[in-house]
Amino acid sequence: MTTTTPELAPPAPRPLQCGAFYRFAMGPQIDLTEAEATLHLAIIAVEGLAGSATVRLDAAYTVDPEARTLIIDATTPVGMALARVFTHLLATECGGDSFEVRPLPAQREGRSS
Numbered sequence: 001m002t003t004t005t006p007e008l009a010p011p012a013p014r015p016l017q018c019g020a021f022y023r024f025a026m027g028p029q030i031d032l033t034e035a036e037a038t039l040h041l042a043i044i045a046v047e048g049l050a051g052s053a054t055v056r057l058d059a060a061y062t063v064d065p066e067a068r069t070l071i072i073d074a075t076t077p078v079g080m081a082l083a084r085v086f087t088h089l090l091a092t093e094c095g096g097d098s099f100e101v102r103p104l105p106a107q108r109e110g111r112s113s
Helices: 032-050 052-058 077-094
Strands: 020-026 060-064 069-074 099-105
Touching: 020 032, 020 077, 032 052, 032 060, 032 069, 032 077, 052 077, 069 077, 077 099
Parallel strands: none
Antiparallel strands: 020 069, 020 099, 060 069
């Protein structure tokens, strides 16, 4: 008697949950200039996935030096990818406990980059 093992199908891709802005609040141990440089590295990484023109059109962020925050517009798939890559890079470089990230309600007006 021969038993066959069913082949496991790869997991179905999950759609990106777009529709929010993400606010990254930097702890005192993070240099905000370095955090922004890490964000630029994340932008380069996302350009490798989506292309530079798409990133230029669909990715946006703002920096508030006084509040020590970065806000990424994740209302597009490219913006969501940027938020994910930046979160990973920042956690890898600075430690997951050195910053806080929270979703904000989506507001498409006033985008900047």
